[in-house]
Amino acid sequence: MSYWNDAGGIHILGGDLETMGNQANLSRAALPCQADVGGLIGQSAPMHLLNDLIGRVSRSTSPALLIGDTGTGKELVARAIHFGGLRCEKALVTVDCSALTPTLVESELFGHVKGAFTGADCSRQGLLQTAHEGTIFLDEIGELPTFLQAKFLRALQEKEIRPVGSTERIQIDVRVIAATNRDLEAGVRGGTFRQDLYFRLNVVQIRLPPLCERKVDIPLLVSHFLEKLSDPLQSVRTISDGALRRLMAYDWPGNVRELENAIECALVLSSGSVLTADDLASVPYGTSARNAPDRNELVPLEELERRAIANTLLETGGNKLSAARLLGIGKTTLYRKLRRYTQLPADRLRAERGPNGKQT
Ligand SMILES: Nc1ncnc2c1ncn2[C@@H]1O[C@H](COP(=O)(O)OP(=O)(O)OP(=O)(O)O)[C@@H](O)[C@H]1O
Ligand SMILES: [Mg+2]
Numbered sequence: 001m002s003y004w005n006d007a008g009g010i011h012i013l014g015g016d017l018e019t020m021g022n023q024a025n026l027s028r029a030a031l032p033c034q035a036d037v038g039g040l041i042g043q044s045a046p047m048h049l050l051n052d053l054i055g056r057v058s059r060s061t062s063p064a065l066l067i068g069d070t071g072t073g074k075e076l077v078a079r080a081i082h083f084g085g086l087r088c089e090k091a092l093v094t095v096d097c098s099a100l101t102p103t104l105v106e107s108e109l110f111g112h113v114k115g116a117f118t119g120a121d122c123s124r125q126g127l128l129q130t131a132h133e134g135t136i137f138l139d140e141i142g143e144l145p146t147f148l149q150a151k152f153l154r155a156l157q158e159k160e161i162r163p164v165g166s167t168e169r170i171q172i173d174v175r176v177i178a179a180t181n182r183d184l185e186a187g188v189r190g191g192t193f194r195q196d197l198y199f200r201l202n203v204v205q206i207r208l209p210p211l212c213e214r215k216v217d218i219p220l221l222v223s224h225f226l227e228k229l230s231d232p233l234q235s236v237r238t239i240s241d242g243a244l245r246r247l248m249a250y251d252w253p254g255n256v257r258e259l260e261n262a263i264e265c266a267l268v269l270s271s272g273s274v275l276t277a278d279d280l281a282s283v284p285y286g287t288s289a290r291n292a293p294d295r296n297e298l299v300p301l302e303e304l305e306r307r308a309i310a311n312t313l314l315e316t317g318g319n320k321l322s323a324a325r326l327l328g329i330g331k332t333t334l335y336r337k338l339r340r341y342t343q344l345p346a347d348r349l350r351a352e353r354g355p356n357g358k359q360t
Contacts, residue, residue, distance in 0.1 A: 038080045040073060043216035043225045050077070057204050063156070064142075064200050066179040068208025071257030074179040077206065078137040087175055089136030093127050098143040106148055107164050110155070130163050131174045141178035141201065142187055149194045152357035156200055176201065179218025181323040211252040211259065218247055221256060225263040226275075242277040250283055251344070264312045269338065283311035308336060 003174065042052065059082050063166075066074040075094070082092040100108055107116070111126030128136060138144070144152065153163045156176060158230045165229050178201045187193030211218070222239055230237060239247075252258050266279040316322040324334040 008232040011311050016303070025111070030218055038076075038084065040076055040080060041221050042214060042217040043220060044217045046209040046214050047217060050208065053187075053204075053206055054080050054084065057081050057206065060204075061086065061175045063173050063176045063178070063201050063203045063207050065184075065203070066177065066208060067205060068179075068181060069253075069255055070181050070208050071255035072181075072208035072210060073256055074181070076136070077208065078135075078139075078177045078179060081177060082135040084176075085135075087134050091131055092135045092137060093131040094137045094139060095127055096139045098140040102145060104143060106151070108353040109148070109152065109164035110161050111166075111170075112162055113165045116163070120165070123163070126161060126163060127255055128155060128172050128174060129170060133170050133174075135175040135177060135262075137160055138176065140180060140182075142180045142184055142193060144193075146192060147192075154192065155199045182313050203297055205358075211255045211301055215260065218259070219244060220246065222263060225260050226267075229260075231267070237273065239275040240277065243275050243280055246277045246280055246283060249285070261314055264318075268318050269310060271339075281306040282314060305337070309334070354360050 030113050040047070054077060064081060066077055068074050078094070079092065082088065107124065107126065109126050109128055111124050111129055113118050113123045114120060137342060155172070159173060160171050162169050183195055184198055188195045222244065226237055226239065244258050247259070265273050265282045269281060270279040309323070312323040312326050314322070316326065320334055321331055324331045327334065
């Protein structure tokens with residue numbers, strides 16, 4: 001079974017819907033979803049350590065806290081732990097705490113009985129109950145409203161919940177994985193996150209390395225994304241040395257997600273079978289100290305236009321008509337510009353050639 005409700009920040013993967021009881025009030029915008037087992041690419045030392053840790057954590061049911069910057073793969077790791085562990089046959093319920101409606105969050109997590117509040121015209125099962133015998137993944141846990149943190153802690157400690165408006169307690173057995181890209185300890189110090197809940201969640205802590213600390217994984221990731229994102233009818237399957245050098249020179253503040261988006265954008269812009277540095281319009285020039293651009297460097301107007309088009313295409317998911325509208329130009333103009341940018345003019349070709357005059 002898979003259930004996906006992005007609007008409410010809730011995903012449920014695996015398990016058996018029939019045995020999960022009444023979920024009648026969960027939004028029914030169910031979309032098919034791939035249950036990704038593992039899928040973490042990387043051969044660097046930090047990735048070896050991470051994979052080893054995931055293996056050991058999967059074999060336990062202790063709470064795990066995933067800490068890492070945006071795009072480092074926290075959700076992938078949560079899935080790897082769940083689907084690689086003892087509970088893989090049961091549900092993985094993902095809750096994005098930052099996307100929950102504040103007035104409904106309590107009922108989302110704990111459920112409610114009919115008549116508990118205005119509009120509660122039937123009982124509803126909470127997500128903690130849906131995750132019974134499985135795993136609940138609380139993404140962006142730092143956003144869990146303060147007023148709910150004590151109730152949530154009690155549920156974890158006593159392994160039971162009380163739906164809103166009910167006097168009955170329901171036994172639950174859930175494995176908790178929480179993730180954050182914020183400094184939870186600072187939240188504890190600042191009084192926005194309960195210390196006792198932090199200790200309860202932080203039993204096994206897993207830190208995800210930022211991509212800039214494992215740049216040796218970039219070629220492998222690129223080849224993975226080329227395989228994943230290439231149009232099967234297109235012949236793009238490789239990348240030039242020059243393009244790879246540019247990817248290696250950048251520090252990727254948005255981590256693997258940003259790299260994935262850059263490859264997707266390059267595939268939209270590229271017309272050849274090899275991605276070149278010119279196709280990487282959305283990738284700023286190297287930001288590591290060694291490669292930092294001169295602050296006074298003037299970027300040619302054409303390059304600015306290329307980047308604007310590339311970023312807009314990324315935003316519209318490759319939809320050229322919407323991109324043209326957003327850019328305030330006609331569709332034909334956009335096509336013409338795209339054609340121009342994806343053809344390598346002589347000066348670009350020269351720039352792309354290495355010192356030995358070979359195309360890189
Ligand atoms: N090691 C990896 N191998 C392959 N793909 C990865 C890896 N890490 C991340 N990704 C991909 O990068 C994208 C972002 O990953 P994910 O959503 O897990 O990041 P996150 O840490 O949860 O980010 P955020 O904090 O913004 O929610 C996804 O498309 C994911 O598949
Ligand atoms: Mg995430």
